Amino acid sequence: MLDLPNSYKSPEEYTADLCDFIDTPLVSQITGGIHVNDALIRDAWERLPEEWTSWWSQFHDHRQVQQDLIDGIGDRFEQGSELRTEPALAERRPQSLASWLTRIRSLALPRNQRQGPELTLPEVLTARMNTKKIAEVSKAAAYIHAVCQRRGIAHVIDVGSGQGYLSSSLAYLFPDLKLLAIDGSQAQVDGAQSFAASLEIPGDKLEHMVHWIDGSPTLAAKMTDWANGQKCMLVGLHACGNLSEHMLRYFATVSCIDSLAAIGCCYNHIVPASPSCPEGFPISSVLRNKNVALSPTALMTACQAPSNWEKPNLEKADEKAMSVFSKRRLYRAILEKLFFDKDIRIHEGGRAAWGIRKGDLASFPKFANRAMGCLGVDSEGITIEELMMYEKRYKSCEGKIAILWTLSVLCCKVVESVIAMDRYWFLANQEGIEVDIFPIFDFKVSPRNLIIVAEKNV
Numbered sequence: 001m002l003d004l005p006n007s008y009k010s011p012e013e014y015t016a017d018l019c020d021f022i023d024t025p026l027v028s029q030i031t032g033g034i035h036v037n038d039a040l041i042r043d044a045w046e047r048l049p050e051e052w053t054s055w056w057s058q059f060h061d062h063r064q065v066q067q068d069l070i071d072g073i074g075d076r077f078e079q080g081s082e083l084r085t086e087p088a089l090a091e092r093r094p095q096s097l098a099s100w101l102t103r104i105r106s107l108a109l110p111r112n113q114r115q116g117p118e119l120t121l122p123e124v125l126t127a128r129m130n131t132k133k134i135a136e137v138s139k140a141a142a143y144i145h146a147v148c149q150r151r152g153i154a155h156v157i158d159v160g161s162g163q164g165y166l167s168s169s170l171a172y173l174f175p176d177l178k179l180l181a182i183d184g185s186q187a188q189v190d191g192a193q194s195f196a197a198s199l200e201i202p203g204d205k206l207e208h209m210v211h212w213i214d215g216s217p218t219l220a221a222k223m224t225d226w227a228n229g230q231k232c233m234l235v236g237l238h239a240c241g242n243l244s245e246h247m248l249r250y251f252a253t254v255s256c257i258d259s260l261a262a263i264g265c266c267y268n269h270i271v272p273a274s275p276s277c278p279e280g281f282p283i284s285s286v287l288r289n290k291n292v293a294l295s296p297t298a299l300m301t302a303c304q305a306p307s308n309w310e311k312p313n314l315e316k317a318d319e320k321a322m323s324v325f326s327k328r329r330l331y332r333a334i335l336e337k338l339f340f341d342k343d344i345r346i347h348e349g350g351r352a353a354w355g356i357r358k359g360d361l362a363s364f365p366k367f368a369n370r371a372m373g374c375l376g377v378d379s380e381g382i383t384i385e386e387l388m389m390y391e392k393r394y395k396s397c398e399g400k401i402a403i404l405w406t407l408s409v410l411c412c413k414v415v416e417s418v419i420a421m422d423r424y425w426f427l428a429n430q431e432g433i434e435v436d437i438f439p440i441f442d443f444k445v446s447p448r449n450l451i452i453v454a455e456k457n458v
């Protein structure tokens with residue numbers, strides 16, 4: 001049974017409210033209508049509700065505002081305590097801001113870990129994993145094994161298997177299971193094979209396959225061949241971007257696949273539906289009929305977990321200096337403004353190759369010169385005096401840029417809920433499929449903790 005936020009009784013009503021909220025002009029603006037990098041070009045600050053900006057202008061340290069916003073969406077249970085903002089401060093929030101934060105809280109799918117089976121992994125398995133991965137594999141492997149036992153499944157296909165932490169653990173721990181681990185990267189499969197070899201897992205018990213998972217019938221045929229007439233469970237631990245969507249489609253269409261367990265991540269790799277990619281996001285007719293679209297920025301915010309950010313020490317005077325984090329954001333926005341004013345156009349793909357290091361944040365001229373060098377921009381007509389002048393002119397915007405960035409990531413859980421509900425509806429609207437979504441991991445350790453599980457009624 002799907003765990004909805006408290007105030008909702010039906011997934012239909014919940015989905016309608018969720019989609020209405022992300023379609024409001026304010027949420028559209030802060031999750032992509034105006035990217036924070038373009039804030040100085042498009043006066044993003046001025047477009048926020050005046051009541052909010054004038055309240056924030058009363059704070060002399062923008063980090064207090066950021067913390068107050070993050071606390072404002074904090075889930076008491078997740079934090080393990082009451083909201084962390086001083087009650088006196090929270091009470092003075094403008095009513096419209098308080099209601100907006102409450103709305104974000106009330107629209108996000110619950111994220112408190114659901115109780116379920118858990119394993120203690122032996123050291124031979126944990127030696128290669130970090131603490132987070134150990135916790136994830138302990139829960140996921142126990143859950144998968146329980147489903148296999150209940151449904152009489154002996155074949156498990158792990159997609160996006162990476163270094164094979166999950167598939168090797170399942171093969172090592174449960175002699176009754178046969179595993180197929182598929183990943184598109186040869187390097188990842190090499191790593192997984194070496195892990196399996198170190199555990200002395202025989203090749204007929206755990207097979208590895210390098211294959212790009214793209215929804216193609218070729219892979220469906222390969223999985224069916226491997227299953228050899230037996231029913232299978234399809235699993236993915238942090239199946240990034242649209243890999244989860246491909247999993248859902250394989251589950252729905254490949255007859256030997258009986259059960260599904262998919263945990264998503266890296267939502268920024270989701271491909272939106274377009275004429276060249278008609279199968280892109282959203283995948284359910286429910287969200288398609290509502291014309292839901294998420295911008296690249298919105299998808300990126302869904303990868304964030306601001307309540308897990310390190311809390312700044314506001315007491316320390318020397319921390320009042322610009323943090324590396326907000327300085328980077330400020331300099332990036334100033335650079336975009338400079339490019340805009342000078343009509344310098346950068347090919348979007350070029351930006352990914354930025355090689356900014358911590359030392360480049362010593363001053364804006366240093367940052368700009370490094371960035372222009374990396375981007376291949378001809379900086380001859382741009383003097384150091386001009387760069388200094390830009391820094392002087394916009395330095396005071398550091399707090400505004402930091403707050404704008406925080407506002408956009410505050411919507412992370414709501415955006416992730418939209419993606420989860422799209423996946424829910426895609427499966428729930430098919431004949432004979434039972435579907436559920438629940439938080440399988442501890443959110444504080446693994447913010448991407450929603451698992452979508454489904455079973456076919458035969």
Ligand SMILES: C[S@@+](CC[C@H](N)C(=O)[O-])C[C@H]1O[C@@H](n2cnc3c(N)ncnc32)[C@H](O)[C@@H]1O
Pocket residue numbers: 159160161162163164165166182183184185188211212213214236237238239240243265
């Ligand atoms: C976030 S990692 C997770 C790895 C592993 N499941 C784990 O939890 O440790 C995602 C993996 O999926 C693989 N991958 C992503 N998209 C893929 C696709 N469309 N086809 C095949 N492999 C893919 C990547 O190469 C990577 O190894």
